[in-house]
Amino acid sequence: MILLMIAVAAIAPGIALLSYFYLRDRYEAEPLRTVLWSFALGMVSVLPVTVLQQLLEQLVESPYLHILLVAAGIEEAVKFVILLLFIRTSKEVNELYDxxxxxxxxxxxxxxxxxxxxxxxxxxxxxxxxxxxPVPSHALFAVVMGYYAGKAKFSHAWVKFRLLCQSFFSAWLLHAAYDLILSGRHLWQAAMLPFMIGLWILGLRKVKAAQDKSPFKPQD
Structure with missing residues (x-):
């Protein structure tokens, strides 16, 4: 019974946030089965992340490099690769918000x-x-990553590489900044509240920008 309650507590925030962002897809809703498939891919991504982190952490002694490379770097790199493969192969990705x-x-x-x-x-x-x-921060790092990755899919070849770099490095640096604040002393951790507020503002602005650029948005 306790294990079941812990499982519910662990799953509920992710499902709630996924539902929120799914409902923000106002003009051309994605098939729920495809969204859940991508969610399942994210769950599976824990395996390569864990293996790579265990390999790399043996080579990294500095706690700051550990945050930058082992924690934030590997997590965002694996998620970025999965996202690119998903966007490239899925027929459902037909607008920036996707x-x-x-x-x-x-x-x-x-x-x-x-x-x-x-x-x-x-x-x-x-x-x-x-x-x-932690759970909302992962979602908000992904908003920024997905915004630029989505722009890259619908951009000319000569700007695609720049947008993909923005996609990965923006999420990586935001994740690293979050981890650095979390690992700091009490005074440094006081920056977490303004950081999260700023992260939400940034994420919601990217959501609105993507919605405004939807080709399915009704014309005034």
């Missing part, structure tokens, strides 16, 4: 498994804080 939605689904799939693993040894003690910090 890049955001599928990036969020992949990232929340990863965050849900990570959340479950983190809650197992601590029970309910971490459930509330993880529901408002």
């Amino acid at each position: 890049g955001i939605l599928y990036a969020v689904a992949i990232s929340l799939g990863f965050a849900t498994v990570e959340n479950f693993v983190s809650l197992l040894p601590h029970g309910w003690q971490l459930a509330a804080i993880r529901a408002v910090l």
Whole structure:
């Protein structure tokens, strides 16, 4: 019974956020089965992330490089590769917001498994804080990644590479900044609240920009 309750607590934030971003797809809703498939891919991505992190952390001694390369770097790199493969092969990606939605689904799939693993040894003690910090942060890093990846899909070849670089490096640096704040001392951790507020503002602006550029948006 306790395990079931922990599982519900681990899954609920990811499903709630995925539902929110799914409902923001106002003009041409994606098939739910495709969104859930991308969410499942995100869950599976925990395996390569774990293997790569275990390999790399043996080579990295600096705690700051560990945050930059092992934690943020590998997580965002794996999610980025999965997103690009998904966007390239899926016939459902036909507007900019789709890049955001599928990036969020992949990232929340990863965050849900990570959340479950983190809650197992601590029970309910971490459930509330993880529901408002780590899980939403993963989704918001993905919004930025998906925005630029979506733009890249519908852009000319000569700007595609720049947009893909923006897609990966923006999410990577935001993730690294989040981890650095979280690992700091109490005074440094006070920056988490303004950071998360700024992250939400940035993410929602990218969502609105993507919605405004939808080819399915009714013309005034």
